[in-house]
Amino acid sequence: MKAKIAEIFDSVQGEGLYLGEKQIFVRFFDCNLKCSFCDTKLDRFMEYEPQELFKEIKLYNNRYHSISFTGGEPLLCKDFLKEILKLTGKHGHRHYLETNGTLAAELEELIEHIDIVAMDLKLPSSTGMGELWDKHRSFLKIARRKEVFLKTIICQSTEENDLKQALELIKEVSPGSILILQPNSNENHGALNEKLSKFKKICGQERVTACVIPQIHKIVGVR
Numbered sequence: 001m002k003a004k005i006a007e008i009f010d011s012v013q014g015e016g017l018y019l020g021e022k023q024i025f026v027r028f029f030d031c032n033l034k035c036s037f038c039d040t041k042l043d044r045f046m047e048y049e050p051q052e053l054f055k056e057i058k059l060y061n062n063r064y065h066s067i068s069f070t071g072g073e074p075l076l077c078k079d080f081l082k083e084i085l086k087l088t089g090k091h092g093h094r095h096y097l098e099t100n101g102t103l104a105a106e107l108e109e110l111i112e113h114i115d116i117v118a119m120d121l122k123l124p125s126s127t128g129m130g131e132l133w134d135k136h137r138s139f140l141k142i143a144r145r146k147e148v149f150l151k152t153i154i155c156q157s158t159e160e161n162d163l164k165q166a167l168e169l170i171k172e173v174s175p176g177s178i179l180i181l182q183p184n185s186n187e188n189h190g191a192l193n194e195k196l197s198k199f200k201k202i203c204g205q206e207r208v209t210a211c212v213i214p215q216i217h218k219i220v221g222v223r
């Protein structure tokens, strides 16, 4: 059983609620979506068996907050991921899953091994794709069994109605979960400020806790 892995490295988490935590990153190559703002331009990978990847992870010590399984979309390789999670779990690692939040059946098979789910909510007016609300709903129903926070990319094109629909979904399925509003790093942050303030205010009115957090690793120039 092999998986395409684009890179393995250690760094600090550059976005979301665990900003600044030291992590080991395992980036999976393939993705099932095509978001217009995608900045993950992967052009190479290595194929690994679970034991081979585990051997590489073991080169790092255990003084990390967690292992971040990211992508691409890690859940596309759920059988492989399950094997790795069992191995690294036995080794005392915590597991942080960064996911686009669309593959509920795959998450169901793995959730017992995951500690933290960093789940994207893909707003149609941001991604340029169709609606994913039903997929996100099914996914979040499983993810809420563990620690979960949500993240959504805000672009110039993002519509207020999409944000409101996302807030309804959070209130319905996982009330109390925190939403990160992340400005699109490909756009001028200054131009997005007004929209971000307005959206944060709407979150407050709808009683969903929201934080505006940009991708800090790009600002400070770390990997």
Ligand code: SF4
Pocket: 031, 032, 033, 034, 035, 037, 038, 039, 040, 071, 072, 073, 100
């Ligand atoms: S889900 Fe993530 S990796 Fe996949 S296309 Fe969208 S932004 Fe890129």
